[in-house]
Amino acid sequence: DVVMTQTPVSLSVSLGGQTSISCRSSQSLVHSDGNTYLYWYLQKPGQSPQLLIYKVSNRFSGVPDRFSGSGSGTDFTLKISRVEPEDLGVYYCYQGTHYPRTFGGGTKLELK
Amino acid sequence: EVQLVESGGGLVQPGRSMKLSCAASGFTFSNYGMAWVRQAPTKGLEWVATISYDGSSTYYRDSVKGRFTISRDNAKSTLYLQMNSLRSEDTATYYCRAGSPHWGQGVMVTVSS
Numbered sequence: 001d002v003v004m005t006q007t008p009v010s011l012s013v014s015l016g017g018q019t020s021i022s023c024r025s026s027q028s029l030v031h032s033d034g035n036t037y038l039y040w041y042l043q044k045p046g047q048s049p050q051l052l053i054y055k056v057s058n059r060f061s062g063v064p065d066r067f068s069g070s071g072s073g074t075d076f077t078l079k080i081s082r083v084e085p086e087d088l089g090v091y092y093c094y095q096g097t098h099y100p101r102t103f104g105g106g107t108k109l110e111l112k
Numbered sequence: 113e114v115q116l117v118e119s120g121g122g123l124v125q126p127g128r129s130m131k132l133s134c135a136a137s138g139f140t141f142s143n144y145g146m147a148w149v150r151q152a153p154t155k156g157l158e159w160v161a162t163i164s165y166d167g168s169s170t171y172y173r174d175s176v177k178g179r180f181t182i183s184r185d186n187a188k189s190t191l192y193l194q195m196n197s198l199r200s201e202d203t204a205t206y207y208c209r210a211g212s213p214h215w216g217q218g219v220m221v222t223v224s225s
Contacts, residue, residue: 039212041157043157048207048215048216048217048218049149049157049207049215050215051212051213054212054213060213061213090156092156092157094157094159096212099162099171100159100171100172100173100174101147101159101162102159103156103157103158103159104156105156106156106157
């Protein structure tokens with residue numbers, strides 16, 4: 001199975017500040033079709049997960065440009081700039097390249 | 113507006129069966145691969161199973177293989193998860209997901225005597 005390792009486990013950030021989350025996979029996430037199926041989700045307290053980024057760096061519809069994704073192969077990063085209160089929650093990376101599909105362990109973003 | 117509404121959860125004894133449903137609306141259901149993802153209390157997200165847009169291909173995590181069956185009825189725009197031989201470790205909120213972006217609100221399954 002592909003292990004998705006997210007760091008850090010928790011983050012404390014000031015409103016208006018900037019932060020980043022790392023996600024590393026135990027195998028390359030480049031699919032045979034040439035795409036890299038790496039996603040970022042945010043789960044706010046008491047809610048279902050919501051898609052932020054798909055295929056490494058593409059923002060989903062309605063996602064503010066404060067969120068950006070980057071990386072390749074096995075090493076990926078989510079950056080959040082100008083943090084707002086609605087950004088708080090748990091962030092998960094997820095790979096859709098290999099079966100079984102796997103999530104990272106999550107990164108909890110809290111206010112400083 | 114895309115809507116995914118899960119139902120069928122509740123309390124069930126170990127070893128018994130339960131069937132979850134996910135009613136979809138607001139999009140062309142038959143065009144989307146669908147998945148079930150679960151989350152045990154206070155834990156992270158765990159992929160359970162995926163079914164292709166036409167139902168011809170299914171995939172499962174090892175811990176549910178042979179016990180769970182994912183299926184779909186495109187005429188009814190509904191996804192299912194038949195869960196047999198349930199174990200305490202299957203206790204979780206189960207979410208259905210359409211493609212990558214669309215999630216239901218989740219349904220709780222508690223396996224306990």
